[in-house]
Amino acid sequence: MRRTITTLVSSFATVALLTFSAIAADTVIGDLTLSEPVARATPATAKVGGGYIKITNNGSEADRLVSVSADFAGMSQVHEMKMQDDVMKMKHLEEGLEIPAGETVTLKPGGYHLMFMRLKEPLSKGEERKVTLTFEKAGSVDLTFTVKSLAETMEMN
Ligand SMILES: [Cu+2]
Incomplete structure (x- = not known):
């Protein structure tokens, strides 16, 4: 009898742990899995900020991130950063960003990113901000982006 109770208690503890870690869990929408949504903290006077996320397409057809919106920015776009003449x-990726079938596209510093423009207020470390992403096939999804410091976002890969 005592053993049964112990087993019960430990399985409750496991459930509690799983529930807690689910706070930062991936978001699944259609064939896409979205993980690690992060926005970069901005200085008080900054007018632009960046957002990063990993998008995995588990389906058999390509999808496309066509737009992004956030109520803390006057305008938001999907951007690509690359070297041009040194x-x-x-x-601005006006036709969106393709997420090929079976692949993961990572938006990170120095590459593809979400650009929040005409910021209405600074983004501060530790805050959580709602951002809406819209995909051609999977549709729209509201995500919670965690604001991290510049140094923390530079460590993303
Ligand atoms: Cu940009």
């Missing part, structure tokens, strides 16, 4: 340049 200069790092940012480009």
Whole structure:
């Protein structure tokens, strides 16, 4: 009898742990799995900020991240950053960002990213901010982005 109770208690503890870790769990929408949504903290006077996320397409057809919106920014876009004539340049991906079937596309510093423009207020470390991503096939999804410091976001890979 005592053994049964112990087993019960430990399985309750396991459930509690799983529930707790689910707070930062991946978001699944259609064939896509979205993980580690992070926004970069901004200085008080900054007018732009960046957002990063991992998008995995588990389906058999490509999808496309077509738009992003956030109520803390006047305008949000999907950007690509790359070297052009020895200069790092940012480009608005007007036709969106393709997420090929069976692949993971990572938005991170120095590459693809979400650009929050005309910021209405600074983004501060530790905050959680709602951002909506819209995909051509999977549709729209609201995500909670955790705001991290510049140094923390530079360590992402
Ligand atoms: Cu940008």
